[in-house]
Amino acid sequence: MDRRTIGAAALEVGAVGLGCMPMSWAYSTSEQRGEESLRTVHTALDRGMTLLDTADMYGPFTNELLVGRVLKERRHDAFVSTKCGLLVGEQHIVANGRPGYVKRACDASLRRLQTDVIDLYQLHRADPEVPIEETWGAMAELITAGKVRALGFCAVGARADRRAGTGIHETTIRQLERVQQVFPVSGVQAELSVWSREALESLLPWCRARGVGFMAAMPLGNGYLTGTLTTGGGFERDDVRARHPRFTAEMMAANQPVVAGLRRVAERHGDDVTAAQVALAWLLAQGEHVVPVPGTKKEHWAVENGEAAGLALTPGDLAELGALPPAQGSWE
């Protein structure tokens, strides 16, 4: 698989990564099986999908434990990207960016991951109670201590920006400018996909101009863009899509033109090319600094997603995909 470089620290990863979140969190939890997830991670590494994206809050904690079981055996094959700064309660999630907490969280992640260094340590959420420079300063000290190789920033707050009527990533970019004064950002992680293209406006160019890597989260539209979900099929109670406005039967039907467009392009490239692969190839075409991290717990889907790295879309394909309507249905 082709390799791409993430940010100031010049870290090399496979062009397509593996989002490990669905193995322990968020989607179809009844299908979460440890042994299959382990096989999935091993197969992804075998195929050059070196970037394993996890977080302490996935599970919570169990996702890192799972990744750690693989790292124990083959640390040198993997690029480990994890996150801190969010705590999971019974019915809520809260940010914690206090310096002492961040340092303890890193030590705990290192233990769970069974490694002595994290390749990319990302701030999952900025804590509104703590000046972001203090949180970032503590993360930078982890680099000095040799526990972390590079720092990443998860771009959230987009919904608040939209409500405030400003550009969707304006708050994020202001925060990024502030943390850059403390220590260089190597990677930004934010939602980007064929049906959620907002990051193309300002965030992706911001990263490109500064040599910062961009990890595309939710590149498959939480599974929708693969065309494998049944409209009105329902979701398990604890599946995030059961409460997601884009996944009501009405919105799933309304967004079908997006899937149809992906399928049209896929068909032009061969019978075995899928809508998911076209969605990922579209992301890879958005810039050399973009690394999609499709999430899956299933080995065959990890293989399929990895093979998207070899799919070259034509200018005509890209124009057609760029003209598809954005998603209908939002959290607002």
Ligand SMILES: NC(=O)c1ccc[n+]([C@@H]2O[C@H](COP(=O)([O-])OP(=O)(O)OC[C@H]3O[C@@H](n4cnc5c(N)ncnc54)[C@H](OP(=O)(O)O)[C@@H]3O)[C@@H](O)[C@H]2O)c1
């Ligand atoms: N920083 C943040 O705040 C943040 C937020 C969200 C996500 N992320 C990261 O980004 C990664 C990707 O996002 P995501 O997992 O939420 O969404 P996603 O990658 O857009 O979609 C994941 C869903 O698609 C399904 N899927 C994957 N490959 C498929 C294929 N080839 N064919 C059919 N279905 C397929 C998976 O099914 P199965 O579950 O059955 O495998 C899963 O339900 C996460 O794993 C996480 O690491 C970060």
